[in-house]
Amino acid sequence: MAKPGARLIITLECTECRTNSDKRKPGVSRYVTKKNKRNTTGRLELKKFCAYCNKHTVHKETK
Template structure:
């Protein structure tokens, strides 16, 4: 028999900036940057927050768990 997934779940991380910056030099295109990853809900029961690269504002921003 196969192993069960256990307590790992798939989550979606979304950029906080959402292109609210006024400076149009750093903007590439309009949209919302999202990453998909997994986490162990026993070890990290709270919402996850990671600093990752946002391709829409072309800089490193905080990404928060939305799902």
């Protein structure tokens, strides 16, 4: 049996979708990924493609 690991499933959400009213379509871009909580203790920030803004934007980890 596998041990309970340090990997967590997190959600990344677009930072520009909340403030930008000039979007291609309404909504908020979200991605699901995993991170190692022992190595990465802070909030994760990645540049991902947002289909609602139609460009690459910063996606931050949500609670």
